[in-house]
Amino acid sequence: MNLRILVFFAIGLLIFFLDIGFNSEQSSKDIYISDQELTSLLSAWKSQVGRPPSDEEIVSIINNFVQEEILYREALLLELDQEDRIIKRRLAQKITFLKQETIPDDPSQEELENFFDLNKDNYFVPATYSFSHHYFSKESNAKERAAKAFNGYKTNGTEIIGDPFFLGKNFYQNSANEIKKNFGELFFSTIENLSLNEWSGPHESVFGQHIILLKEVQNGFSPPLEKVLIKVQQDYLSQAQDKAIDEYINEIRSQYRVIINPDYKF
Template identity: 30%
Template sequence: MKIGTILRSPLLHFFVLGGLVFGLYAVTAPLEARAPRDDVLHLSEAEMNRMADGFLAAWGRAPTEAESRGLVRDWAIEEVMVREALALGLDKGDAMIRNRLRAKMEFLAEAPAAAMTPDDATLEAYYSENAAAYARPAQVSFAQVLLPGDATAEEVAALRAELEQGADPAGLGQATMLPPRLEAMATPAVERVFGGGFGAAVAGLPVSGWSGPLSSGYGQHLVRLDAVEAAQLPPLERLRDKVIADWRSAEARKMRGAFTDELLSRYTLDLPGEEAAEQP
């Protein structure tokens, strides 16, 4: 390759420019802005074992001697790159790095909760306080007929009379893909099918006999409630593992909040154009 071609190479220009940037920073940055240098790369036994375990998990075997040297080299490259980036202040003003550091601090605050086990009294109290989250919703069995959009009061009354006399609801009313009968369906599921409020309205009807019209997302319905089973709270033992996991999550949130408040109490918030606040 000719020397002129080499000198015109964009890659060469990149390396030269990069070297100038690094050199200029080393000369012009104030001493207090430069991170103290530590030229020793100390690979701990724990870190070495972590790398070996990662290789084993990925490849299903232990690394060879050459592969082990490669793992160590990759670790050393990452370590020196991170150190040099920090020395240049490249972590400053980077939203991704800041978010990652925040997440790590929050993890440190919450970590003890994962090993906590509540006693029976504590778990019972938590279960009672959050019963609504664990209760099985009411279930309803009902039949329905979707009324034509232009049905008159007389036509609705005539249709109701047919239903009361035992007519099959599947053959009456407006043609629709909605099922004419639903068995033991949870009220939230009914509302997902028919629209908000319909399940609760059905559960509030008298059992047996045709009622309505009731409004849904599809229009007006005549409805016969055949059975309703009230919401029930299962015994704690049936959901014990889930409740413990939820309790730990709640404790972790409390720990994070307390940790955050304690950290904020160490600082004064200085806002532009305002007096400094003692605590953010």
């Protein structure tokens, strides 16, 4: 009697596990679209197009989603996700975004003040220079022509006429880096030592000779936090997100082992 019960129990257990197996296989073919996912699909469509989708467009959106899901599952069955560099990079980006989203986007005033104090140099506003110039191309006796034009101006008030310059004649509130980029280091070292509102020259640049009128110099300064608050908040959040990723990777790195061919020639 006990043996019969044991046999029936074993058969029942076998049927139970077979049922689980078949049902799990069947359930893998089910595509369930939650209300949240459907809302997300329709919202994404509306944000791209600028209006809610029509009934026909909703059908098309759902069909496209189902088709994508079917192709995705079939690709997984064929193990097409294995050893794919693009997929790995995309998944790495996705988990990075998830970790970054755990950082609250409303740091306190004290946190921002501390961050600002530690990174004040990043918000320093550099000095700027406003000037005009007459250009003499080095391809055609630049120094001699520039000197003659400047002497004529100083002696007789003759109008200075130079060559066309590809960046123009007048420059307003250019930083040191902008001037160095456009004219070279030598030109900037000249600019920062000129007197205001006096034509001077000739002065050399990488392009030739110049007669220069320095009009205005605005000294560099460190702005108060209130003037750069939005930028400071963005930088704070960016640094906090990067830190969160670094801490996450460092936390789980010990669980992984990296094996590299010792004979590989880098």
